[in-house]
Each structure stands twice: as C-alpha cells, then as structure tokens.
Amino acid sequence: MSTHAVRTARGYTVHMANEAGSQIDPVVAAYLKDVDRTLLRENLKLTPEERIRKLQDFVRAAVALREAPRSTDR
Amino acid sequence: MTATDFEGLLRRLVDEGVEFIIVGGVAAVVHGSARATFDLDVVYSRTPDNLRRLVASLAAIRPYLRGAPPGLPFSFDIATLQRGLNFTLTTDMGDLDLLGDIIGGGGYEDLLPFAETIAVFGFRCRCIGLAKLIAVKRAAGRPKDNEILAELETLRQERDRLNGRSES
Numbered sequence: 001m002s003t004h005a006v007r008t009a010r011g012y013t014v015h016m017a018n019e020a021g022s023q024i025d026p027v028v029a030a031y032l033k034d035v036d037r038t039l040l041r042e043n044l045k046l047t048p049e050e051r052i053r054k055l056q057d058f059v060r061a062a063v064a065l066r067e068a069p070r071s072t073d074r
Numbered sequence: 075m076t077a078t079d080f081e082g083l084l085r086r087l088v089d090e091g092v093e094f095i096i097v098g099g100v101a102a103v104v105h106g107s108a109r110a111t112f113d114l115d116v117v118y119s120r121t122p123d124n125l126r127r128l129v130a131s132l133a134a135i136r137p138y139l140r141g142a143p144p145g146l147p148f149s150f151d152i153a154t155l156q157r158g159l160n161f162t163l164t165t166d167m168g169d170l171d172l173l174g175d176i177i178g179g180g181g182y183e184d185l186l187p188f189a190e191t192i193a194v195f196g197f198r199c200r201c202i203g204l205a206k207l208i209a210v211k212r213a214a215g216r217p218k219d220n221e222i223l224a225e226l227e228t229l230r231q232e233r234d235r236l237n238g239r240s241e242s
Contacts, residue, residue, distance in 0.1 A: 024227060025220075025223070027220055028220050028223045028224050028227065029224075030220075031220050031221050031223070031224035032227065032228065034221070034224070035224050035225050035228045036108065037228060037232070039108045040106055040108060040225070040229055040232055041232060043106040043107070043108055044106045044229070044232055044233065044236065046106075047194075048104045048192045048193075048194050048201070049193070049194040049195060051104060051106065052080050052081070052100065052103060052104065052194060052195075053081075054103075055080065055100070055103045055110060056077075056079075056080055056081065059077045059078060059080075059110065059111075060077045062077075062110070062112075063075055063076070063077035064077075066075060067075065
C-alpha cells in the first residue's frame with residue numbers, strides 16, 4: 001500500500017495510507033502535534049479489559065466529584 | 075448522574091446473546107485512546123430475534139430516553155425498538171446508546187466485517203476495528219472529532235510500529 005508522509009510540528013512523521021478516502025485531513029493533521037504519544041504507548045501496553053477498567057475508574061471518580069457536596073465555607 | 079457500568083452493561087448484553095458491536099468512545103478506549111467517555115455506544119442487529127434479546131437484557135435496568143422529562147409514556151419494548159432506530163438512553167447502570175445505524179458505517183451487518191472480537195471480563199464481544207472507527211469518525215465530519223481523529227491516527231501508527239510494519 002502506498003503512503004504519504006505528514007510531518008507534525010513536534011517532528012513526528014505520520015505515514016498515511018493513500019487508499020481512497022484515507023488521506024489525513026489537513027485540519028486533523030494540525031491536531032497531531034498535540035497528541036500525547038507517550039500516554040498512548042502506555043495504554044497500548046494494557047489489555048482491552050485493562051483499558052476499559054481504567055476508563056471505568058476515571059468515570060466513577062468524575063461522577064463522584066461531580067456529585068460531591070459543595071461547601072460554601074472557605 | 076449514574077457512573078456508567080461498562081462491564082455490567084456489556085455483560086448483560088452478552089449474557090442474553092444480543093448481537094452488537096461496540097463503537098464510539100469505548101471502542102476508542104479499547105484501541106488505546108486516552109480520552110474519557112461517559113456512555114457506552116453499540117450498534118445492534120435489528121433482526122426480530124435480536125430486538126427480543128435486547129429487550130430481555132435491558133428491561134430490568136429501566137431504560138429511558140436520556141434528557142427527556144420524566145413521566146413520558148416511553149416503554150422499552152420490541153414495538154418501540156421497531157418504530158425507532160437510534161436510542162440515547164439512561165439506565166440504572168448508566169448511559170447507553172443503542173444505534174441501529176451510524177454515519178459512515180451503516181448497520182450491524184455492514185459493520186460486522188470490520189469488527190474485531192475482544193476478550194474482556196471473562197467473555198467475548200465485538201468491537202469496531204480501528205481503521206473503521208477512524209472512517210466512521212471521519213464520515214461524521216464533526217469539528218469536535220478532529221482531536222479524536224488525530225489521536226486515533228496516532229494509535230494506528232503506533233500499533234503498526236508495534237506490529238513491526240515499516241513506517242517509511
């Protein structure tokens with residue numbers, strides 16, 4: 001499969017497949033520089049189940065925080 | 075607000091033999107995304123048998139139209155599922171989107187060739203593949219998806235790197 005290279009502002013080169021409709025949108029390419037690649041690499045070390053559990057923990061914590069009583073005291 | 079119980083919802087669907095494919099944010103997480111999502115999106119088969127299984131699996135957790143005022147005459151039954159297509163629901167186990175069809179992906183049968191079987195929590199279920207997830211997000215054309223698309227494209231590259239494919 002032929003590819004084309006997209007250079008990001010952080011120096012990463014992303015190679016995109018040239019099949020019909022798969023080329024990266026220039027707008028999306030502008031966001032590539034902000035992707036935390038280190039975080040994604042850590043996630044990829046996990047199993048799908050571990051990834052969902054991690055999400056579950058975050059969602060539970062976020063909902064608990066959202067519903068925590070708010071004090072007007074300083 | 076109820077924190078969505080992803081394992082619990084998936085287990086209910088699987089235990090009842092519902093034919094479904096995980097899509098959306100949870101699918102992105104399955105593929106390694108670091109983005110949080112608060113609901114579970116699934117594309118479901120619209121065969122009569124599957125609608126019956128869907129009702130059997132979810133009725134006990136009281137699905138209701140998310141964001142709708144309380145007291146509407148909404149009944150989660152086969153007739154309701156047949157009359158509609160995509161349902162954004164709240165349940166006792168959290169938020170669940172039942173999608174009969176998605177832009178860029180079509181229905182269950184259309185997505186099936188692009189689904190992967192994943193083993194989670196002691197059972198197996200289907201999840202949309204990364205390439206198709208990217209295609210679906212792209213087809214949706216929503217500005218808010220641009221960041222997600224960049225992350226998914228990066229994941230695809232990282233996965234290819236791990237699989238030893240050439241990046242040049």
